[in-house]
Amino acid sequence: ARTAWDEIPLAREMDTLHLDVGSGPLADAVGVSMGNPHAVFFVDDAEAVDLE
Structure with a gap:
């Protein structure tokens, strides 16, 4: 598995170990x-x- 932002890929450089998603x-x-x-x-x- 790759964790570099540009290999995932993400739109911009960021810390892939702590993505604020909500x-x-x-x-x-x-x-x-x-x-x-x-x-x-x-x-x-x-x-x-709770996943519902």
Whole structure:
């Protein structure tokens, strides 16, 4: 997986380890590319996150 902003790719240079994508428990994403762009979220308890 690649984490360089221009290899994901993103529109501009930014910290791909802390992408501000909103608010709440899923506000801080990690941008990665595994052939196509992904936003990955790390949480303490995945069962506690309401995805609906």
